Amino acid sequence: MSRSNTDVSAEVEAEACPVQEVLDRVAGKWSILVMVAATRGPIRFTELERAIPSVSRRMLTLTLRNLERDGLMTRTVFPTVPPRVEYELTPMARELRTAFLTLTEWAEHHRGAIVDARHAYDERVTAS
Amino acid sequence: MSRSNTDVSAEVEAEACPVQEVLDRVAGKWSILVMVAATRGPIRFTELERAIPSVSRRMLTLTLRNLERDGLMTRTVFPTVPPRVEYELTPMARELRTAFLTLTEWAEHHRGAIVDARHAYDERVTAS
DNA sequence: CAGAATCCGACTGGATACTG
DNA sequence: CAGTATCCAGTCGGATTCTG
Numbered sequence: 001m002s003r004s005n006t007d008v009s010a011e012v013e014a015e016a017c018p019v020q021e022v023l024d025r026v027a028g029k030w031s032i033l034v035m036v037a038a039t040r041g042p043i044r045f046t047e048l049e050r051a052i053p054s055v056s057r058r059m060l061t062l063t064l065r066n067l068e069r070d071g072l073m074t075r076t077v078f079p080t081v082p083p084r085v086e087y088e089l090t091p092m093a094r095e096l097r098t099a100f101l102t103l104t105e106w107a108e109h110h111r112g113a114i115v116d117a118r119h120a121y122d123e124r125v126t127a128s
Numbered sequence: 129m130s131r132s133n134t135d136v137s138a139e140v141e142a143e144a145c146p147v148q149e150v151l152d153r154v155a156g157k158w159s160i161l162v163m164v165a166a167t168r169g170p171i172r173f174t175e176l177e178r179a180i181p182s183v184s185r186r187m188l189t190l191t192l193r194n195l196e197r198d199g200l201m202t203r204t205v206f207p208t209v210p211p212r213v214e215y216e217l218t219p220m221a222r223e224l225r226t227a228f229l230t231l232t233e234w235a236e237h238h239r240g241a242i243v244d245a246r247h248a249y250d251e252r253v254t255a256s
Numbered sequence: 257c258a259g260a261a262t263c264c265g266a267c268t269g270g271a272t273a274c275t276g
Numbered sequence: 277c278a279g280t281a282t283c284c285a286g287t288c289g290g291a292t293t294c295t296g
Contacts, residue, residue: 019160019164019228019231019232019235020157020160020161021235021239021242022231022232022234022235023151023154023155023160023231025242026151027151027155029148029269032147032148032151033148036147044277044278045277045278045279046277046278056269056270056271057270057271057272057278057279057280058269058270058271058279058280058281059268059269059270060279061278061279061280062269068249069245069246069249069250070242070245070246071241071242071244071245071246071249077278080277081277082277082278083276083277083278083279084277084278085277085278085279092238092241092242095234095238096234098230098234099227099230099231099234100147102226102227102230103146103147103150103151103227103231104146104147104150106150106223106224106226106227107146107147107149107150108146110220110223111146111149113199113220114149114153114198114199114220116199117197117198117199118197118198118199120199121196121197121199122197156288157288157289172257172258173257173258173259174257174258184289184290184291185258185259185290185291186259186260186261186289186290186291187288187289187290189258189259189260190288190289205258209257210257210258211257211258211259211296212257212258213257213258213259
């Protein structure tokens with residue numbers, strides 16, 4: 001890590017790195033929806049599909065694989081017929097819920113301001 | 129919004145929506161880095177480039193435009209020569225910092241566990 | 257200095273059809 | 277039921293060049 005002469009420079013990426021990591025695995029449009037859907041307990045693949053109508057089968061699968069890979073969800077296969085697979089949040093993932101709450105509150109609190117800012121900006125630009 | 133018969137279904141997307149909004153404008157690889165870089169006060173375009181060496185000029189511009197549009201940063205042009213532009217976080221954006229902190233702590237606390245989980249998963253798969 | 261414009265490859269993500 | 281496989285459109289994002 002080459003530390004620049006201005007003490008601000010190098011620190012930024014290092015400091016933000018963990019945040020970046022979290023968001024990388026959470027940023028996906030679906031990760032959060034899936035995790036929220038699973039907060040009440042184990043949930044099956046099809047139940048997830050119904051709970052999140054907008055997700056495609058493919059994306060749901062990919063999202064679940066990533067969450068599983070990162071240790072945020074467990075995948076349990078019941079060798080019955082028809083097959084039955086349940087997904088469940090790990091304790092680690094449950095802790096994340098708290099962090100989401102902070103974000104949610106921020107979002108709800110400022111949602112209007114963001115929409116307004118956006119409109120204002122768009123008008124300024126359109127008026128060019 | 130068509131509310132499904134199972135009460136779980138529709139709620140998930142509705143409940144997660146604000147979170148989704150936050151992440152949509154924060155998820156970009158650069159938004160957070162830019163905002164972190166600006167926490168100490170107004171910062172110039174070139175300073176941002178130096179603070180985040182990995183970002184391309186194009187992406188930095190786009191990121192700044194989006195942040196500005198959403199009312200998260202302000203852009204001030206000083207009509208000097210050479211031109212000078214300063215970016216600054218809005219109060220709203222500064223509040224976000226708190227939320228990031230929660231995430232950061234979670235990330236730092238579980239970083240090891242995530243890496244481990246990932247390795248374990250990868251080995252399981254490679255062993256197929 | 258602070259961008260805008262253009263080109264283009266890489267990746268994302270949806271729709272659909274097929275399988276154990 | 278719970279996926280996998282394939283195709284394909286749209287978007288992201290880097291490199292480069294040009295401008296007030």
